[in-house]
Amino acid sequence: MKRISIDMDGVLANVYSQFITMHAAEFGKILTAEEITGKSEQQAFPNALKYVKSNGFFRTAPVMEGSQEVVRKLNEYYKIFIVSAAMEFPNSLVEKQLWLNEHFPFINWQQMVFCGSKEIIKADIMIDDHFKNLNFFSGETILYTQPHNELADTLHHKRVETWRQIEQMLLS
Amino acid sequence: MKRISIDMDGVLANVYSQFITMHAAEFGKILTAEEITGKSEQQAFPNALKYVKSNGFFRTAPVMEGSQEVVRKLNEYYKIFIVSAAMEFPNSLVEKQLWLNEHFPFINWQQMVFCGSKEIIKADIMIDDHFKNLNFFSGETILYTQPHNELADTLHHKRVETWRQIEQMLLS
Numbered sequence: 001m002k003r004i005s006i007d008m009d010g011v012l013a014n015v016y017s018q019f020i021t022m023h024a025a026e027f028g029k030i031l032t033a034e035e036i037t038g039k040s041e042q043q044a045f046p047n048a049l050k051y052v053k054s055n056g057f058f059r060t061a062p063v064m065e066g067s068q069e070v071v072r073k074l075n076e077y078y079k080i081f082i083v084s085a086a087m088e089f090p091n092s093l094v095e096k097q098l099w100l101n102e103h104f105p106f107i108n109w110q111q112m113v114f115c116g117s118k119e120i121i122k123a124d125i126m127i128d129d130h131f132k133n134l135n136f137f138s139g140e141t142i143l144y145t146q147p148h149n150e151l152a153d154t155l156h157h158k159r160v161e162t163w164r165q166i167e168q169m170l171l172s
Numbered sequence: 173m174k175r176i177s178i179d180m181d182g183v184l185a186n187v188y189s190q191f192i193t194m195h196a197a198e199f200g201k202i203l204t205a206e207e208i209t210g211k212s213e214q215q216a217f218p219n220a221l222k223y224v225k226s227n228g229f230f231r232t233a234p235v236m237e238g239s240q241e242v243v244r245k246l247n248e249y250y251k252i253f254i255v256s257a258a259m260e261f262p263n264s265l266v267e268k269q270l271w272l273n274e275h276f277p278f279i280n281w282q283q284m285v286f287c288g289s290k291e292i293i294k295a296d297i298m299i300d301d302h303f304k305n306l307n308f309f310s311g312e313t314i315l316y317t318q319p320h321n322e323l324a325d326t327l328h329h330k331r332v333e334t335w336r337q338i339e340q341m342l343l344s
Contacts, residue, residue, distance in 0.1 A: 003292065081292050087281035093265040109259035110289045116282030120175065120253050122294030 001079045003123035004170075005113075005137075006071065008084035008096060010129035010146045012104070013061040019044070022051040038151035052089060059095040063103050066163030072106055073171055082107055083121055085133075086114035127166065131155070142166065173251045175295035176342075177285075177309075178243065180256035180268060182301035182318045184276070185233040191216070194223040210323035224261060231267040235275050238335030244278055245343055254279055255293055257305075258286035299338065303327070314338065 009015045016036070023045050024030045036044035051057055074080055082100060086092045093114055100107055113121070118133045127142045128134050129149055134141040134157050143149060143157040160166050181187045188208070195217050196202045208216035223229055246252055254272060258264045265286055272279055285293070290305045299314045300306050301321055306313040306329050315321060315329040332338050 005292070081289075083292070086286075087269070087284045090266060090269055093269070093286070094262060097259070097262055097265070108288070112259045113285065113287040113292055114258075114265070115285040115287075116280070117253075120177070120255070120285055120294055122292055 001077070002125060003079045003081060004074060004125045004127065005081050005083045005118070005121050005123040007126075007128040007130070007133065007144070008082060008100075009058075009061075010148075011127055011144045012064055012067050012071070012082070013058065013099065014064050015041075015057075015061055016147060017062050018057055018060070019048060019051060022054075022057075023047070033147065036147045038147070040148050044147065053091070055091065056095070058092045059099055061099065064163065066167075068103060070163040070167045070171075071104060073167065075106055077171065078125075079111075080107065081111050081113055081121075081123065083113040083115065083118060085116060085118065087116040125170070131157075142169070173249070174297060175251045175253060176246060176297045176299065177253050177255045177290070177293050177295040179298075179300040179302070179305065179316070180254060180272075181230075181233075182320075183299055183316045184236055184239050184243070184254070185230065185271065186236050187213075187229075187233055188319060189234050190229055190232070191220060191223060194226075194229075195219070205319065208319045210319070212320050216319065225263070227263065228267070230264045231271055233271065236335065238339075240275060242335040242339045242343075243276060245339065247278055249343065250297075251283075252279065253283050253285055253293075253295065255285040255287065255290060255295075255298075257288060257290065259288040297342070303329075314341070 019041060020031055026047060041048045071080065084096055086096050100112060119136050123139055125140045126134060126137045127144055129144045129146040134143060141157040143154055143159045145159060145161045191213060192203055198219060213220045243252065256268055258268050272284060291308050295311055297312045298306060298309045299316055301316045301318040306315060313329040315326055315331045317331060317333045
C-alpha cells in the first residue's frame with residue numbers, strides 16, 4: 001500500500017479564510033483575491049504571525065472543500081499520514097490534534113505526524129502547498145494551489161486546485 | 173550529513189524511573205530490577221497506563237545519563253531528529269516539547285517530530301528501545317537497552333547499554 005503524506009494548513013485546513021477574517025476584524029477591510037495572490041502569507045497579511053499565534057486559530061479553521069470525502073476514500077486504498085509543521089507554534093499541537101479528531105475522525109493517532117522540517121518524512125506521495133516541503137521530497141509531489149504559490153512556476157510538481165482533482169488523480 | 177532519529181522515552185527520558193516512583197507511591201513497594209526485567213511496561217507496572225496519562229509524567233521525567241552531552245556532540249556531525257510517539261496521549265505533546273526545550277536547548281523545533289507510527293520516518297540511523305520501531309526501519313538500527321527488551325534476542329540491531337557506547341559507536 002502506498003503512503004501519502006498530506007499537509008494540514010492550506011490543504012486540509014483553510015487558513016486563508018482565518019487570515020482574511022482576522023485581517024478584516026483588525027483593519028476593517030476584506031482583502032480580495034487580487035490583493036493576496038502571489039504574496040507570501042506574511043506579505044499579504046502584515047499581522048499573520050500574530051493571528052497564527054492566537055488561541056483558536058488552528059482549532060477553528062474551516063475545512064477545505066471536498067477534503068473530508070476524498071481523504072476518507074484515499075484512506076481505503078493508501079496508507080494516509082497527516083503531516084503538519086506544528087512545532088514552531090507549541091499551542092498549535094493540541095489544537096491541530098483536536099481539529100483532526102473532529103473533522104477527520106477516521107484518521108487515527110497512528111496516522112498523525114507533527115514535525116518541524118518535513119525532510120524526515122518517508123512516503124510515496126506528498127500533497128503540500130509549500131515548495132520548501134515538496135522540493136526536497138523524493139517521491140511523487142502534488143502542489144495544492146493556494147494564493148501564495150498561485151503565480152509560481154510549478155516546477156516538476158503536479159498542481160491541483162481542488163480535492164476533486166486529487167480524487168481523479170489518485171483514485172481513478 | 174547523515175540523519176539520526178533518536179527516540180525520547182526510554183532513550184533520552186528515564187520513564188522507568190517515573191514508573192518505579194509512581195508504583196512505589198501507590199503500592200508502597202520499590203520494584204527491583206529482577207522484578208521488571210523481561211516484562212513489558214504494562215506487565216511490570218499494572219497501572220502503567222494510568223501513570224503515563226497523569227499530568228507531569230513526561231514533563232518531570234529524569235534525563236538519561238550521558239544523553240545530553242552525547243546528543244550535543246552528535247548534533248555537530250549529524251542531522252539529529254528527536255522522534256517520539258506522542259500522539260496516543262495528547263497531554264504529552266506539550267509536556268514533551270517543554271521537556272526537550274529545558275533539557276536539550278540546542279535541539280531546535282525543526283528537529284522535533286511527534287508521531288504515532290514511526291514507519292513514516294526517513295533517516296540513516298535510528299536509536300530506539302522498541303523493536304516495533306526498529307524492525308521496520310531500513311537504515312542502521314541501535315537498540316537502547318531497557319528492562320522490557322533486556323532479555324530479548326537483539327536480532328540484527330546493535331545493542332547499547334549506555335550513551336557512552338553510542339558516542340564510541342558514532343563519534344570515534
